[in-house]
Amino acid sequence: MITPRQSPTRPTRILLPVQPWFIAITLALAFLLNLLPWGRWVAVPDFVALVLVFWNIHHPRRVGIGVAFLLGIAMDVHEAAVLGQHALAYALLSYGAISLHRRVLWFTVGTQALHMLPLFLVAQLVSLLVRMAVGDPFPGVLYFLESLSQALLWPIATALLLAPQRRAIDKDETRPI
Incomplete structure (x- = not known):
């Protein structure tokens, strides 16, 4: 009998524990990717939000809402935005990711991306509402392409960020894991 956690088409993997320094380096x-001068490109994703949500989903006890808030303050300072704009959006994003983390991990990576899209949209909407509350005009509907690009990058981010945990400690050709 196959339990809901197992899939008949793909094997289950036992991951190595993540190193705290690896989480810090990825964040x-x-x-630093957010600091690059992307200019006014429309669909450039918020890399901090993407990596933050990934770690919130996979290791919610190591990366929590406090880390999200501090990274949001740093992004506010960098972008000279309203102090707290990104901090509020990242904190809400982390809360949503942490509250869904057990459910999301049951799905395939593509379905996980579909679950992440509403979270990214809500965080971007909160940030936009804060900006509009202080007098900025509505940037247009294309503004929300950022969330779509983040959701499309979810499978790539998952593959890259889980890669160090998938390696075997000692290689054994007869071991299936």
Whole structure:
């Protein structure tokens, strides 16, 4: 009998524990990617939000709402935005990801991306509402392409960020895991 957690088409993997320094490096690299001068490109994803949600889903006890808030303050300072705009959006995004983390991990990576899309849209909408509350005009519907690009990058981010945990400690050709 196959339990709901097992799939008849793909094997289950036992992952190695993630190193705390790896989480810190990935969050720092995501922050540095956000610092790049992308200009006014429409569909550039928020890499900090993407990596933050990934770690919230996979390791909610290591990366929580406090980390999200601090990264949001750093993004506010970088973008010279209203102080707390990104912090509020990232904190709400992390809360949503942490509250859904057990359910989301049951699905395939493509279905996980569909679950992440509403979270990314809500976080972007909160950030937009804060900006509009202080007098910024509505940037248009194309503004929300950022969330779509983040959801499309979810499978790539999952493959990249889980890669160090998938390696075998000692290689054995007869072991299926």
